[in-house]
Structure formats: structure tokens, C-alpha cells
Amino acid sequence: MIRKKLSPRQKMINLMYVVLMAMLALNVSSDVLEGFSLVDEGLNRTKVNSTTQNETIYKQLEEAMKQNPEKTRQWYEKAQQVRKMSDSLYTFAENLKLEIVRDADGSDADFNDIKGRDNLEAATHVMLAPGVGKGGQLKKAIETYRDGITAMINDEGQKKIIRSNLTTSVPKKAKLQGKNWQEYMFENTPVAAAVTLLTKLQTDVRHAEGEMLHQLVANIDVKDVRVNEIQALVIPSAQTVVRGGKFTAQIIMAAVDTTQRPEIYVGNTLLKSENGRYETICGSTGDFTLKGYLVMKNGNGETIRREFSQPYTVVEPSATVSATMMNVLYAGYQNPISVSVPGIPTNKISLSMTNGTLTHKEGGNYIAVPSQIGENAVTFTVTAQNEGRQQEMGKFTFNVRKLPDPTGYLEYTDAKGNTTRFKGGRISKQAIVAAGGIGAAIDDGLLNISFRVLGFQTRFVDNMGNVVPEVSNSASFTPNQLARIRSLTRGKLFNISEIRVVGPDGIERTLKTPVEVLIN
Secondary structure, three states, rough: OOOOOHHHHHHHHHHEEEEEEEHHHHHHHHHHHHOOOOOHHHHHHHHHHHHHHHHHHHHHHHHHHOOHHHHHHHHHHHHHHHHHHHHHHHHHHHHHHHHHHHHHHHHOOOOHHHOOOOOOOHHHHHHHOOOOHHHHHHHHHHHHHHHHHHHOOOOOHHHHHHHHOOOOOEEEEHHHHOOOOHHHHHHOOOOHHHHHHHHHHHHHHHHHHHHHHHHHHHHOOOOOOOOOOOEEEEEEEOOOOEEOOEEEEEEEEEOOOOOOEEEEEEEEEEEEOOOOOOEOOOOOOEEEEEEEEEEOOOOOOOOEEEEEEEEEEEEOOOEEEOEEEEOOOOOOOEEEEEEEEEEEEEHEEEEEEEEEEEEEEEOEEEEEOOOEEEEEEEEEEEEEEEEEEEEEEEEEEEEEEEEOOOEEEEEEEEOOOOEEEEEEEEEHHHHHHHHHHHHEEOOOOOOOEEEEEEEEEEEOOOOOOOOEEEEEEEOOOOEEEHHHHHHHHOOOEEEEEEEEEEEEOOOOEOOOOOEEEOOO
16 A cells, blocks of 8 residues: 655644644543542442432332222323333433443443543544434433423422433533533543543432432322321211101211222121212111221221211101192182292102192292182192102192182272272262272282172162162273263262172172262
């Protein structure tokens, strides 16, 4: 092979490069390199301790997973994710350390006895070589790990520490020199320093991993620290039960763990219920007590037992049916009725009746129209949807009467603009004429029922003392009746009688009591 002869100038440049590299090597004293080795040893001890502690927690999680997979599974799976992430970055750093040492000492390099500790080219070559340097890959791996771990940690203080330990930011001075993170960390860095930096990264990874594991352990309460006083509780749906209904109670431990149910014994019989719900049909009335005990194991595997006792009362079915306006019902009339059952909403109550028709309005309100008159002529039956089934809550009987006779009246507007019903006594001719006719109604303060007037008769006394009757076949005064009323003088008397009416019950009747009128 023909070797090209170097010029004197080129030889001088090469010599100066060799001298410069030697000078750079001399700048890193053996004491400094020894210091790096000591720091690396300390970091390795910390790393081993952290790894051991983390493995202990992993074993606790595995044991908890075996004992209670439903409770532990979510946190166990997150722990495995953390382990995978941490081991990946840790192994990457370990491989980089090995590559750097082998680049300096050869393929038979030994971590415990690095020959080229002062080598300035090995780290630069492994981490920064164009196209194959792994510094950028390491930076990306650190950032991915840092972001993934801090996203799962709740404690802001710990997040800050982990971000600081795993930072990939570049100091201002290095930025001014145009260096990126990998150049700042590994360019012309001695092997001893590069290995120490990667060992520190591994230690920071194990620290972050440990913080995450401690949080997961706290979430699942793997140590199962309980309060020092545990009581059995019975939570009944109601302490008063209608005969024929169900008594329902929830039996639980205080500070209940929904993933680990205790064994429940009512009396000495094991309750076969997944959610601790107890039900029994109450066939008789009286006071009763639900007694039993619960058995379960605590976190140490010890069996604990707690007694429970819950009184309850069974009563007869009860309901209330009342006529809204009166104590009796009137035949042919729309009687307002209301119904209620204590402890049951109105939309779960239904009502039926005999001897008439019943119309449901809203809530517990009904309109009852009896068809026949008599004692105990109507029976109401109340049913309610109780515990998912229809149950009769009671029967109630009512007397049915004919509507009482109404009272005839003249209706006019007084000087103050008030509508007035005149039922007898002194009144002006103008008010009588303004009334225009006769009305009839039951308006005794309890009932307010209007009747339709079919006809009436007026009786006047003439100057000879003769009684002159005038008949109207409607509710209005006839022209003759109005003429005679206008001819009356002050103090004259006439009456309105034979008032024929028909009520809402369809019954036609003639009122016995006339309306006596004295001209004012």
C-alpha cells in the first residue's frame, strides 16, 4: 500500500492535536477520577437498597392479589405497569454503561475495575456519534418515563422532586454554547463520570418507582389498618311494618368493605345473601327483634365476631278515606274524596267503591257519585302497592243521603259592588227588578251547590185585600210580575212560593219555604 507523505505543516497539526488530547487528559486528575468512583459506589448501594425495598412492596401486592383480587387488581396492574416502565429505563442505562466501559477497555471490560476511567472519547462516541449515538434516545426515554410516572402520582411535592431528579433541561451557559442535553452531559466526559451519571439515573428511577408503589399500597390499604372499634350495624328500611308486608334490613360492619363481605348469622342460621340484605314476611302484629352476629377476618387473618340486635314493630294495615267537604255522601252528587296510607306515596294507592262511580283526579283525590240512598250504602276499598305486590289496606263504609232542599233567593249587586243573595226581609224595588228572577242553592257554609229553577209563583194583595197569584214557568219574572212589583209602595208585602227546582242529582222538588219580600 502506498502511503501519502504528509507535509511538514500537516505533521505539525497532528502533533498539536495529540498534545491537546494529552493536556485534556492531564486536566482530569487521578483524585477526581477516584472521587467519581467513590460516588458511583455510594449510588450503587442506594440503588440496591431501593431495589430491595421495591421488591418487598411488589411481593406485598402479589400476596394481596392472591387474598383479595377484586380489591387489589386495579392497583396491582398499575404496579406492574410501573415495574415495566422503570425496568425498561433502568436496563437502558445499564446497557449504556456497559457500552461506554467496553469502548474504553475493550470487550473484556469490568465495571468493578475500569482501566480507562480517564478516557474522554468513549462516552462521546457511544452517546454522540453521528447517526448511531444514543444520547438523544436516552433523553427521550427519560422524558417519557418522567411524564408517565408523575402523571400517576398525586403528591405535588413528590412530583416536583421526581421532575427535578429526571430533568433534561440544559443550563443557560451550555445553551449559549449551542449544546443540547446529551452534548452537555457526555461530550468529552471521562468514563468514570459518565458511568456515575448513568448510575445516578438508575437510582432516580428506583426512587420514583418506590414513590409510586407506596402510593398504590396506600390506595388498596394492603396493610389493612382498621379502626380500634368495629360495630355491627343493622339498617332497616322501616321499623314499623304493615302486617303482610316485608321487613327489610341491611346488615353491615361499620366502615364496611364492599369487596369483602362478612358471614352473617340471623339467630344461628347463615344468611345466604350476597349484599347482606335480610327479608322476612311479617304474618302477625307486635314487637319483634332481629338478632344475630357477623364473622369476618381482619388484615392479620384473625377472626372477629360482632353481635347485632334491631327491634321492629308490625302493625295492622291502616288507611284513611275522608269526604273532603262532609261526613256523608250525597246521591247523584260529585262528592270530593281523598285517600292516603301512612308511609306509602299516593301514586301507589288505588281506591274502588260500590254503589256508584269513582273518578280519579290527581294525587289521592277522587270524585265519588253514589247512585242509591241508604245507610252504609257505599263501601270504599283501599289497596296499595307494597313491597312489589298489591295489598288491601282497609275497607270503609259511608251513608248516602238525598241532597237537602236548597233555599230560594234574589241575587243583586249592592251599592258597593258586592253580589248579594236576598233570602227574605226588606229590599228595594230596584234591587228586585235588577235581580230579574229567582235562584236556588244550598250554601250553608258546608256545601255550595246550585240548583236550576224551573218555575215559581208570586202572591200579591190588591187594594180590595184579594190575593192575586202570578205564575212563572222559568227562573225569570214575567212581565206581569214585574209590573205588579213596580206598582208596589213602601211597606207593601208579597211572597215568592211554589219554587220548583232540579239539583245535580236530577231530582225535581218544590221548595216548602217561600221567600217573604217587604218593599223598602
